[in-house]
Amino acid sequence: MTGYLFLAILVLSLIAFYTGRRTASQFVAAHRNDVHSRPIYHGAFAAVWVGLPALVLVLLWLLFQGSIIDRLLLASLPASLTEGASASRLSLYLSEIKNVASGRIFSEPSPEVSAAAERYQRWQMIAQWAMVVVALAVAALALYITRARMTARFRARQGFERTLDIVMILSAVAAVLVTIGIIISLTYEAIQFFRLVPPHEFFFGLNWEPQIAIREDQVAGTGAFGAVPVFTGTLLIATIALLVAVPIGLFSAIYLVEFANDRFRGIVKPILEILAGVPTVVYGFFAVLTVAPAIRQAGGLLGISISPNSALAAGGVMGIMIIPFISSLSDDALRAVPQSMRDGSFAMGATRAETITRVLLPAALPGIVGGILLAASRAIGETMIVVMAAGLTATLTANPLEGVTTVTVQIVTLLIGDTAFDNPKTLSAFALGLVLFVVTLCLNVLALRIVRRYREKYE
Amino acid sequence: MNMLTDAAVETALEGAPESKAAKMRGEKVNVFYGGKQALFDVSLDVGENQVTALIGPSGCGKSTFLRCLNRMNDTIDIARVTGKITLDDEDIYNPRIDVVELRARVGMVFQKPNPFPKSIYENVAYGPRIHGLASAKGDLDGIVETSLQKAGLFNEVKDRLHEPGTGLSGGQQQRLCIARAIAVSPEVILMDEPCSALDPIATARVEELIDELRENYTIVIVTHSMQQAARVSQRTAMFHLGNLVEEGPTDKMFTNPEDKRTQDYITGRFG
Numbered sequence: 139m140t141g142y143l144f145l146a147i148l149v150l151s152l153i154a155f156y157t158g159r160r161t162a163s164q165f166v167a168a169h170r171n172d173v174h175s176r177p178i179y180h181g182a183f184a185a186v187w188v189g190l191p192a193l194v195l196v197l198l199w200l201l202f203q204g205s206i207i208d209r210l211l212l213a214s215l216p217a218s219l220t221e222g223a224s225a226s227r228l229s230l231y232l233s234e235i236k237n238v239a240s241g242r243i244f245s246e247p248s249p250e251v252s253a254a255a256e257r258y259q260r261w262q263m264i265a266q267w268a269m270v271v272v273a274l275a276v277a278a279l280a281l282y283i284t285r286a287r288m289t290a291r292f293r294a295r296q297g298f299e300r301t302l303d304i305v306m307i308l309s310a311v312a313a314v315l316v317t318i319g320i321i322i323s324l325t326y327e328a329i330q331f332f333r334l335v336p337p338h339e340f341f342f343g344l345n346w347e348p349q350i351a352i353r354e355d356q357v358a359g360t361g362a363f364g365a366v367p368v369f370t371g372t373l374l375i376a377t378i379a380l381l382v383a384v385p386i387g388l389f390s391a392i393y394l395v396e397f398a399n400d401r402f403r404g405i406v407k408p409i410l411e412i413l414a415g416v417p418t419v420v421y422g423f424f425a426v427l428t429v430a431p432a433i434r435q436a437g438g439l440l441g442i443s444i445s446p447n448s449a450l451a452a453g454g455v456m457g458i459m460i461i462p463f464i465s466s467l468s469d470d471a472l473r474a475v476p477q478s479m480r481d482g483s484f485a486m487g488a489t490r491a492e493t494i495t496r497v498l499l500p501a502a503l504p505g506i507v508g509g510i511l512l513a514a515s516r517a518i519g520e521t522m523i524v525v526m527a528a529g530l531t532a533t534l535t536a537n538p539l540e541g542v543t544t545v546t547v548q549i550v551t552l553l554i555g556d557t558a559f560d561n562p563k564t565l566s567a568f569a570l571g572l573v574l575f576v577v578t579l580c581l582n583v584l585a586l587r588i589v590r591r592y593r594e595k596y597e
Numbered sequence: 598m599n600m601l602t603d604a605a606v607e608t609a610l611e612g613a614p615e616s617k618a619a620k621m622r623g624e625k626v627n628v629f630y631g632g633k634q635a636l637f638d639v640s641l642d643v644g645e646n647q648v649t650a651l652i653g654p655s656g657c658g659k660s661t662f663l664r665c666l667n668r669m670n671d672t673i674d675i676a677r678v679t680g681k682i683t684l685d686d687e688d689i690y691n692p693r694i695d696v697v698e699l700r701a702r703v704g705m706v707f708q709k710p711n712p713f714p715k716s717i718y719e720n721v722a723y724g725p726r727i728h729g730l731a732s733a734k735g736d737l738d739g740i741v742e743t744s745l746q747k748a749g750l751f752n753e754v755k756d757r758l759h760e761p762g763t764g765l766s767g768g769q770q771q772r773l774c775i776a777r778a779i780a781v782s783p784e785v786i787l788m789d790e791p792c793s794a795l796d797p798i799a800t801a802r803v804e805e806l807i808d809e810l811r812e813n814y815t816i817v818i819v820t821h822s823m824q825q826a827a828r829v830s831q832r833t834a835m836f837h838l839g840n841l842v843e844e845g846p847t848d849k850m851f852t853n854p855e856d857k858r859t860q861d862y863i864t865g866r867f868g
């Protein structure tokens with residue numbers, strides 16, 4: 139139904155476009171030089187004004203229809219049912235009514251509920267038809283108005299372009315609103331958590347055992363929410379990743395910019411960038427099936443016992459994943475150093491190595507640091523590799539051969555299985571998520587500022 | 598060797614620049630960029646302790662010739678140089694020659710001032726550091742100070758030696774680049790249109806400086822401005838389409854050129 143409505147609006151708007159354009163062509167034929175906008179703008183203007191308002195109306199309608207009908211339903215229930223009932227009780231009624239309405243009957247419904255279900259079905263129908271009629275009426279009215287306004291001197295181009303501006307602004311605002319929405323929901327749940335567990339325990343506690351019972355019959359720990367071992371685990375793995383990625387990324391960038399010929403660069407650079415496009419779950423396999431056993435074997439030869447989910451394996455593979463971030467931003471940074479710097483250095487009798495270490499790297503440092511910070515933020519937020527390859531128990535250690543857990547792993551495991559939003563186990567995932575969000579956001583902002591400032595310098 | 602020096606002293610006394618001893622000498626120099634030839638059999642001597650100006654219309658190969666003299670063309674992949682260029686009678690394209698050493702002896706100043714994004718001090722100290730010229734920190738301070746003094750910049754920057762060199766004005770930056778070149782005590786300084794990015798006052802200062810530097814260094818300068826060539830140089834070489842058209846004492850080149858093309862160029866008929 140809604141699908142047909144969208145189609146109808148689209149067709150109307152196409153009609154508006156073609157007729158608008160044709161009418162405008164007739165102006166051109168009649169008035170020659172006295173026509174303000176080209177016919178295509180008249181068409182576009184009409185199409186946008188016929189399509190957009192109707193579309194927006196339908197979207198808003200769909201957004202609010204559900205909750206309005208719910209309100210009406212509850213209001214129509216006999217007072218004996220709703221009097222003094224809790225919110226969760228009421229929502230149970232609603233879902234029962236809807237189940238009955240859609241024919242999913244688990245037990246014989248009470249007469250009140252059957253009646254409500256009938257009402258529900260009727261109202262749904264009315265609302266839907268009302269929406270169709272109103273939307274088509276709006277589109278038709280818009281078609282009429284735009285046709286009436288169309289004259290040779292009508293500034294259709296300005297009108298169309300202003301409308302496009304508004305559409306673009308709205309899209310940008312939508313992205314910002316979504317971000318704000320995410321922050322609000324995260325913060326809200328995190329505050330719930332901090333009501334149950336004091337912040338100082340979360341931020342400074344050294345013991346992390348969040349798997350507490352949600353139902354009475356579960357066997358579980360008593361619960362401890364000191365997140366420090368989780369943070370240090372994240373830090374350990376991210377550090378290992380950077381130790382792998384920074385030298386490799388930086389050296390490959392230096393090689394590609396300063397030494398490689400064009401042909402070699404043309405082949406190798408895209409390959410390096412493919413690394414960034416490999417699905418992280420594939421890196422996860424690689425870590426679990428190849429790297430971790432290899433490290434364990436190597437350890438066995440040396441007589442060291444290494445945990446099967448060692449930080450080294452997860453961090454090392456994550457390092458490979460973030461190489462492209464570092465190499466491609468360092469590459470940009472080095473390339474942005476003007477040729478005149480190289481010439482100046484060579485003309486002083488500096489060798490290539492001296493030129494790189496004493497002039498190019500210092501000059502490109504801000505860009506390189508920006509790249510490293512972005513990569514760090516990726517490493518901290520990376521989930522799949524660590525879910526597959528890192529540990530689940532939070533150990534407070536700096537030993538890369540032991541298993542540690544990370545913030546992302548904990549979030550995933552906390553939200554798997556039974557969840558209840560009045561329970562610190564579930565809510566702690568949001569507190570962790572908020573910390574993760576704030577840290578990576580700060581890293582990203584910092585990195586982008588450094589990179590941008592540096593770009594301006596040579597322009 | 599003695600005879601040469603004597604001759605140099607004599608001519609210096611007489612003030613006749615043409616017979617100065619040649620510090621650098623190019624013989625039948627050809628340069629190719631890929632398949633395109635940019636210089637054709639150029640033979641030109643650069644006299645010791647004098648300023649040689651290279652003039653000619655854009656694209657005639659002045660910069661190309663200049664870059665042959667310190668082998669900066671080596672940094673361009675497609676460039677190929679044939680012929681012979683000597684510094685103190687030693688072939689600089691001989692494989693035994695170390696370009697690092699050569700460029701310490703033949704310094705260069707570029708068209709656009711290109712100080713490194715480092716402090717003023719570090720810019721000047723760059724050369725001495727990479728060539729290991731200063732054994733103690735005090736030595737380095739001394740080299741930096743005298744170089745800045747010789748470049749006529751010391752008084753302007755002595756209070757902010759540790760601020761970025763890129764914060765100076767264009768003219769100051771160019772003198773900083775000259776100080777940077779001087780700091781490794783080169784014998785020859787090559788300058789490629791060193792004033793073309795500067796305003797007239799900064800230009801006058803740099804020209805004055807070039808005249809002072811002549812006492813201790815051999816200078817080759819590419820310039821677009823006839824007046825500048827006349828003001829600062831003792832000898833002038835005129836290039837056209839990759840050929841050396843004519844070469845001689847600056848006075849004579851500007852008053853009584855032999856070649857028609859030089860005449861036309863100097864009187865502004867092309868260029």
Ligand SMILES: Nc1ncnc2c1ncn2[C@@H]1O[C@H](COP(=O)(O)OP(=O)(O)O)[C@@H](O)[C@H]1O
Nearest residue numbers: 630635653654655656657658659660661662673
């Ligand atoms: N790096 C280069 N690659 C290819 N051709 C070049 C390069 N540098 C200079 N040329 C060519 O060599 C010729 C001489 O250039 P150049 O020496 O820069 O002239 P000038 O300094 O007299 O203006 C020009 O035709 C120019 O196009």
Ligand SMILES: [Mg+2]
Nearest residue numbers: 659660661789
């Ligand atoms: Mg030039």
